[in-house]
Amino acid sequence: MTTETTPRLRADARRNRDRIITAAQAVFTERGTEVPMEEVARTAGVGVGTLYRRFPDRDSLIRAVAHDAFSSVLEDTRATIEQEPDAWRALSQILHRGMALRTVVRLTVLSSRARALINADPNTEAVNNEFMALVDDLVKRAQADGTLRDDISTGDIAVLSSLALQGVQALPEELRTVAPARYIAVLLDGLRADNSRPLPGRPISAQEVVVRTPEVDV
Amino acid sequence: MTTETTPRLRADARRNRDRIITAAQAVFTERGTEVPMEEVARTAGVGVGTLYRRFPDRDSLIRAVAHDAFSSVLEDTRATIEQEPDAWRALSQILHRGMALRTVVRLTVLSSRARALINADPNTEAVNNEFMALVDDLVKRAQADGTLRDDISTGDIAVLSSLALQGVQALPEELRTVAPARYIAVLLDGLRADNSRPLPGRPISAQEVVVRTPEVDV
Amino acid sequence: MTTETTPRLRADARRNRDRIITAAQAVFTERGTEVPMEEVARTAGVGVGTLYRRFPDRDSLIRAVAHDAFSSVLEDTRATIEQEPDAWRALSQILHRGMALRTVVRLTVLSSRARALINADPNTEAVNNEFMALVDDLVKRAQADGTLRDDISTGDIAVLSSLALQGVQALPEELRTVAPARYIAVLLDGLRADNSRPLPGRPISAQEVVVRTPEVDV
Amino acid sequence: MTTETTPRLRADARRNRDRIITAAQAVFTERGTEVPMEEVARTAGVGVGTLYRRFPDRDSLIRAVAHDAFSSVLEDTRATIEQEPDAWRALSQILHRGMALRTVVRLTVLSSRARALINADPNTEAVNNEFMALVDDLVKRAQADGTLRDDISTGDIAVLSSLALQGVQALPEELRTVAPARYIAVLLDGLRADNSRPLPGRPISAQEVVVRTPEVDV
DNA sequence: TATGAATGAGGTTTCATTCAT
DNA sequence: GATGAATGAAACCTCATTCAT
Numbered sequence: 023m024t025t026e027t028t029p030r031l032r033a034d035a036r037r038n039r040d041r042i043i044t045a046a047q048a049v050f051t052e053r054g055t056e057v058p059m060e061e062v063a064r065t066a067g068v069g070v071g072t073l074y075r076r077f078p079d080r081d082s083l084i085r086a087v088a089h090d091a092f093s094s095v096l097e098d099t100r101a102t103i104e105q106e107p108d109a110w111r112a113l114s115q116i117l118h119r120g121m122a123l124r125t126v127v128r129l130t131v132l133s134s135r136a137r138a139l140i141n142a143d144p145n146t147e148a149v150n151n152e153f154m155a156l157v158d159d160l161v162k163r164a165q166a167d168g169t170l171r172d173d174i175s176t177g178d179i180a181v182l183s184s185l186a187l188q189g190v191q192a193l194p195e196e197l198r199t200v201a202p203a204r205y206i207a208v209l210l211d212g213l214r215a216d217n218s219r220p221l222p223g224r225p226i227s228a229q230e231v232v233v234r235t236p237e238v239d240v
Numbered sequence: 241m242t243t244e245t246t247p248r249l250r251a252d253a254r255r256n257r258d259r260i261i262t263a264a265q266a267v268f269t270e271r272g273t274e275v276p277m278e279e280v281a282r283t284a285g286v287g288v289g290t291l292y293r294r295f296p297d298r299d300s301l302i303r304a305v306a307h308d309a310f311s312s313v314l315e316d317t318r319a320t321i322e323q324e325p326d327a328w329r330a331l332s333q334i335l336h337r338g339m340a341l342r343t344v345v346r347l348t349v350l351s352s353r354a355r356a357l358i359n360a361d362p363n364t365e366a367v368n369n370e371f372m373a374l375v376d377d378l379v380k381r382a383q384a385d386g387t388l389r390d391d392i393s394t395g396d397i398a399v400l401s402s403l404a405l406q407g408v409q410a411l412p413e414e415l416r417t418v419a420p421a422r423y424i425a426v427l428l429d430g431l432r433a434d435n436s437r438p439l440p441g442r443p444i445s446a447q448e449v450v451v452r453t454p455e456v457d458v
Numbered sequence: 459m460t461t462e463t464t465p466r467l468r469a470d471a472r473r474n475r476d477r478i479i480t481a482a483q484a485v486f487t488e489r490g491t492e493v494p495m496e497e498v499a500r501t502a503g504v505g506v507g508t509l510y511r512r513f514p515d516r517d518s519l520i521r522a523v524a525h526d527a528f529s530s531v532l533e534d535t536r537a538t539i540e541q542e543p544d545a546w547r548a549l550s551q552i553l554h555r556g557m558a559l560r561t562v563v564r565l566t567v568l569s570s571r572a573r574a575l576i577n578a579d580p581n582t583e584a585v586n587n588e589f590m591a592l593v594d595d596l597v598k599r600a601q602a603d604g605t606l607r608d609d610i611s612t613g614d615i616a617v618l619s620s621l622a623l624q625g626v627q628a629l630p631e632e633l634r635t636v637a638p639a640r641y642i643a644v645l646l647d648g649l650r651a652d653n654s655r656p657l658p659g660r661p662i663s664a665q666e667v668v669v670r671t672p673e674v675d676v
Numbered sequence: 677m678t679t680e681t682t683p684r685l686r687a688d689a690r691r692n693r694d695r696i697i698t699a700a701q702a703v704f705t706e707r708g709t710e711v712p713m714e715e716v717a718r719t720a721g722v723g724v725g726t727l728y729r730r731f732p733d734r735d736s737l738i739r740a741v742a743h744d745a746f747s748s749v750l751e752d753t754r755a756t757i758e759q760e761p762d763a764w765r766a767l768s769q770i771l772h773r774g775m776a777l778r779t780v781v782r783l784t785v786l787s788s789r790a791r792a793l794i795n796a797d798p799n800t801e802a803v804n805n806e807f808m809a810l811v812d813d814l815v816k817r818a819q820a821d822g823t824l825r826d827d828i829s830t831g832d833i834a835v836l837s838s839l840a841l842q843g844v845q846a847l848p849e850e851l852r853t854v855a856p857a858r859y860i861a862v863l864l865d866g867l868r869a870d871n872s873r874p875l876p877g878r879p880i881s882a883q884e885v886v887v888r889t890p891e892v893d894v
Numbered sequence: 895t896a897t898g899a900a901t902g903a904g905g906t907t908t909c910a911t912t913c914a915t
Numbered sequence: 916g917a918t919g920a921a922t923g924a925a926a927c928c929t930c931a932t933t934c935a936t
Binding site: 494495496506507510514515516 | 908909910911912913
Binding site for chain 4: 492566567568570573610613614617618620621622624626627628629630633636637639640641643644645646647648649650652653654655657658659662666667
């Protein structure tokens with residue numbers, strides 16, 4: 023849990039807030055952003071009343087979960103870049119990294135409600151922009167290195183990796199955890215410069231991957 | 241619309257039934273399988289009552305839409321295979337083909353409710369099995385030809401192409417229609433035999449891509 | 459079926475009308491006056507459309523069934539009185555008589571909707587009044603004979619026999635048909651002059667057994 | 677209201693629960709078990725939501741009302757037996773007693789839905805069995821005393837008194853409250869040993885008065 | 895402050911009645 | 916005339932949110 027929230031809270035209140043976010047993250051990732059609030063509360067081990075005292079409505083909870091996940095992804099990414107000078111390898115490591123990115127993906131790809139909220143939330147937007155900027159830089163460096171294909175851009179990679187990382191419930195339990203790594207690997211093979219046939223369409227930049235219209239959840 | 245339904249329906253009833261399925265397909269693909277039935281009815285231009293007369297509950301409507309889409313995909317696939325002797329090219333064409341496959345994907349990847357229903361419906365299962373068998377055959381032929389990488393199997397391809405074909409609402413309108421072709425192309429590059437790096441995990445067969453546990457919709 | 463309905467109908471129309479009344483009588487007696495119209499139609503072997511052409515709404519069907527049953531009861535009663543000079547025995551025979559009386563009872567005791575309609579229908583009212591007058595006469599003669607207790611009147615007997623004749627579904631199938639005769643017998647023993655203790659309340663006349671306020675069905 | 681429900685409920689919840697049961701009892705007795713839930717809620721002075729929180733569906737409400745009424749009848753019966761050593765007089769008093777027995781009757785005689793639920797509910801069954809056992813004992817004692825006719829059994833008495841106690845809406849308001857006492861009196865006269873004529877059929881035991889087949893409400 | 899109860903709006907489904915074939 | 920399809924009002928039930936304890 024990345025903790026840069028509102029001012030000062032009594033220790034137990036603080037604890038409740040964290041339990042709720044953790045629970046909501048799990049439940050949202052597992053069952054989508056439309057689960058009954060009662061269920062989030064139950065999972066967190068608190069009453070609905072407490073949930074609503076902390077987060078006045080569903081949207082504000084989604085926002086908090088999103089901000090938390092995005093922040094943690096950003097932190098990870100910074101650390102990776104610092105330690106891995108090779109752009110392709112850094113990119114590859116970031117995509118192969120885990121849980122928080124998965125949550126971000128769930129919220130971004132699968133819930134248009136979450137997307138709309140994220141886009142409207144300056145805090146999270148800022149975090150996301152910084153993350154995208156870092157990836158954008160890697161992308162350009164990798165293309166300059168001749169390791170990443172040229173006819174692709176950061177937005178494409180964001181979307182593609184989101185898709186690959188998406189939980190696939192159609193797979194049997196035991197394969198579900200390995201699958202993302204496997205599909206990221208196929209994707210990376212498809213992204214290599216030395217294996218590429220020309221693509222239809224045009225590169226999609228980081229800025230183009232957003233939502234403009236409020237849509238309804240899947 | 242693939243039309244092999246129950247005996248004979250009065251002309252007007254038949255017409256309404258078709259309008260409902262078409263509308264439901266569009267609405268489900270656009271907004272998921274949980275949209276208000278009222279909305280499906282409105283989109284089809286009929287009253288709720290009519291909708292319920294034809295499809296006694298949501299599940300039965302989902303089943304009908306699924307069966308219809310699966311059947312149409314199967315038809316397309318047969319035609320393609322007949323006309324294209326090269327396995328890799330046939331596979332590539334099938335994945336680049338369209339709308340019905342997109343619907344199938346939406347229902348299969350995004351709605352666990354739909355998945356559960358499809359798996360429990362012998363009719364649709366049969367159609368799906370035949371489709372999978374055809375693809376499986378192409379996969380093996382392409383691997384024998386040395387065009388498709390060896391460390392992958394039909395189940396993987398089903399999942400990966402499902403992901404690539406999934407509607408991505410995070411993209412701006414104008415790119416949304418091209419994107420799938422673009423991502424299928426990247427995927428195909430990642431699937432080529434030449435220049436591939438070993439994958440983690442193990443190939444996933446066609447039979448493994450199903451649902452076992454009833455789950456909730458996203 | 460007592461047939462003194464509207465003027466002239468084509469033979470098949472006439473036949474349909476009769477089938478509907480017969481079916482409705484059975485279904486109303488079995489399952490109450492609130493059964494789906496569709497079910498009445500199905501039982502009669504006609505479409506709902508036909509049902510509605512004959513009887514523009516549920517009320518008009520109830521009215522027709524009621525009139526039919528009342529008429530048939532009246533006929534029976536006349537016949538009995540003509541053949542049995544002893545008042546007590548005539549009364550006893552009438553109460554032990556069957557089916558049509560049972561229907562009347564069902565409609566009268568169990569469905570306040572039917573009751574309201576019957577009371578508002580001059581035709582049926584007339585038939586009912588004539589029937590009640592005949593019974594009233596028997597009651598008075600039996601009391602004059604010293605066979606029927608004095609502290610009771612026609613209204614009481616109507617209600618009591620209605621109750622005893624009411625179908626009792628709580629009984630096992632095989633007993634259901636005998637039960638009414640058995641309970642009418644107990645009732646008659648309770649009504650005998652030579653076995654009576656004074657009753658609370660006061661005699662209820664034939665005229666007092668009606669409905670004034672429209673009420674809802676049980 | 678007999679109050680032996682689940683653990684401890686918050687005071688306000690407890691209060692509401694009671695109001696709902698009371699209201700439901702009145703409304704069910706007045707208008708049958710199929711009244712709109714909305715109406716039960718309105719009568720109880722709560723929202724539908726509250727009603728559904730307490731009783732997840734109509735059946736569970738019917739069960740609760742039934743259990744409550746049966747329990748209260750049982751209590752009354754025990755008290756009466758304790759204070760009145762003469763079997764005939766005890767029986768007579770029990771039948772002349774009141775309201776709760778009336779509710780039980782309404783549920784038992786008029787609603788096959790209620791009957792089915794009661795029969796499937798071990799709790800209420802137990803209460804009912806104990807009540808029936810007490811009555812059975814009285815019946816046998818009264819027959820041994822020579823006060824109650826011999827060709828009758830507990831089941832018959834249950835059915836007959838149910839019928840007599842049934843609300844008769846066909847009576848004018850002012851008579852409706854006295855009527856049951858009056859009809860129970862006639863019934864008792866019919867049940868006396870002296871002066872009875874042989875009955876058709878055979879005695880029906882307590883065990884035979886149940887429901888086997890699920891049936892539809894009147 | 896935390897809790898869980900109460901509320902009522904909104905989605906689902908049934909069925910009386912109307913109307914096209 | 917007969918049929919069965921279409922309609923929509925009304926009943927059912929769930930859950931987001933508010934509020935008493």
